[in-house]
Amino acid sequence: MKTLHALWNVLVAELALLATKPVYWFCMLLIPLFLIFYFTNLMEKGLPKDMPVAIVDLDNSKTSRTLMRMLDSYQSAHIVAHYASISDARKATQDAKIYGFFYIPQGTEEKMIGGRQPMISFYYNASVMIAGSLIYKDMRAIATMAQAAMGQAKMRAKGMSDKDIKAQIQPIVIDAHATNNPFLNYSMYLNTTLIPACIALFIFIVTAYSFGGELKFGHAKKMMKTANNSIAIAMTGKMVPQTIIWTIVIWTYEYWLYYANAFTHNCSFGFLMLLGLLLVLASQGMGIFMFGIFPSMRMSMSIGALWAVLSFSVTGFTFPVTSMDTAIQAMSWLFPVRSHYMIYQIHVLNGFPAYYALSYFFALICFTLLPLLVMSKIKRVMQTYIYIE
């Protein structure tokens, strides 16, 4: 009974603190909600379309104009300019006016008629990844089509039907199934991990901030007294209100992505909610652990932030972890967001049974339990530490 009473008192004190300090309003509600809006709004179109490309047509013939028309009919590229030379086009690429250009050299048609295999080039800017690779894909399709178109005339003269011609020119067709993301929606591909990673990052540092704040603003001893000098009560009382707020934030993003934006999810909403809760608990656990190791507000926040920023890379949702060095592959287990991503990938996106992701659930639970290791140290710090500086 006494314990419950103490817990209640800590809870109330923490709630009052959360409500009255603007920094909590910003970091726990306003900024995360803003980020959810920001990222989904930025990538609203899903797949970038009509990216500017150009043509350098030195042949200026019927063939070259046919090629141009073909290029323009594809969805991700849009011809915006003609340049007189390669160096002009290259400069425009450098200025980010275009992402690539077709180069049709002089004498293309002539060589074609004479059967001398003219060469057409496509230059694309590979230093901007998404734009570069989307255009590259279209370019390859066009190349195949153009080849076909050029060969067609001859075959038609032999009296072949269109269907036969197609089969002649491209006997094997690759039918790509982008399972669960058929439209290659980049928003769905990036935001499903980017947003939880951002929220986890905030959980890390706000957790460290709220514990460090007790020391810095000199309330630590008072808090311990309220909690009957039990660190378990103090921690639970401090964390539970935050857990609730974070969980609501996470559920908001899940609702926003998977329902409002209808992103693929091959699982129940109940599972998503559970996964969200697990991420919150794991991140809080990690945050407390970092505070336990570096029991000062600034240090634990800095380390937490530095750690969390790495998780954007080590999660491997852009550049896969399996292509990184072995040491980094091992290190990836130390990031809660990585486990979250793996569970998302296995169960939520691909719809495989959740037991394939069992080890990642286990990892998240381990993160949640981390504070047990540093409890006694935090207790000592809270009772004896005096904030210097």
Next chain:
Amino acid sequence: MKSLNTYNRFLQKVNDSMKIFRQELILVFKDEGVLIFFILVPILYPLLYSWIYNNEIVKEVPAVVIDNSNTPLSREFIRKLDATQGVKIIGHANNLEEGKEAIARQKSRGIINIPKEFTTDIIHGKQTFVSIYTDMSGMLYYKSILIAATDVSLAMGADLLVKKAGNTTKREDQLTKAPLKFQDVPIFNPAVGYGSYLLPGVLVLIIQQTLLLGIGLSAGTTRENNRYRGLVPVEHHTHGIYSIIFGKGLCYFLVYSIIATWITLIVPHIFNFIQMGKANDLIGILFPYLLACIFFGMTLSTLIRYRENVILFVVFTSVPLLFLSGLLWPETSISGTWRAISCLFPSTFGVNAFVKIRSMGATLHEVKFEYIALWAQVAVYFLTSCLVYTIEIRRSKRMQKSRLQQVREENMI
């Protein structure tokens, strides 16, 4: 007489600046928070990031194959696919379910399904369809498998065409294969490496973010240490704003010229990332970039009451800023509002100019727009830092006066 006075006053100012410069430099190395973000992070993070992305490309993506046809032709297809750089066939599956199981176990990233009619279709002159299914959790897996499969299908298609044509000479064969030749040329990043694409931008962003953190933390320390919670300690009042701004600015600039050299020239060299720009052009753009970041940081630092809030601000902006620079998300697909907001941050122009110079071999003249924008930011943020420092000094003086008055009143009683 008067000119001598002016000269002496000028000397005095220089002396003041140097004094503040010294104090700030000592603070950088004494305050562990500042030390971490000014020195440690800029030294270690570029190394860490370079290490993470050192392998550059996704190679040999594991895939399983379902060979329903099981004929010499289908086996040739599989062999050729396995030989590509993009795909590695790790085994056969009997059906789609087995293939999916391998993906669920994270053993495989894709399934290649060759239809039963593969060979008969081809013989009868019908198009045959090979299906590929990929795990869409990583866009690069999809890209790798798709490109490899397309390449193989086109190459085999051309070979088959030649066989049927019944040509008599090799030259005829070549023409049948390809009446028109295509080549694709990835420019500026010939290996299409992920590290070469992502790192330059990240490195430049690290410079800005750590500068903001360091300046903010240092300002926070000063503020928390001095009596009236003001940004400008009482003993500095006589120095005037210019001495303070020049003194501090010089300190940050000095530290960061070394850091920037490390980040932009040495680290990429160690890891062999593509480096096209000339050192002079890089220095030319980094000079205004550093200044803009420093004055931007100084302006911001006055708005921050506690040291820790700087960390929150910087952490909050890091990822969104990387997106706004147009490096990750095509600039042409970013809406006007976001682009307008992005103009507030030096990193937007810094990243763009740096990538153009470093990865695309542009000269300083060719990044004129970013260059001018950065200098404009230098001017604007210099003025704003003067303004906020003036306000801060007035505030401190007022606090000091009222405190003095209070003491006097107490003494009178």
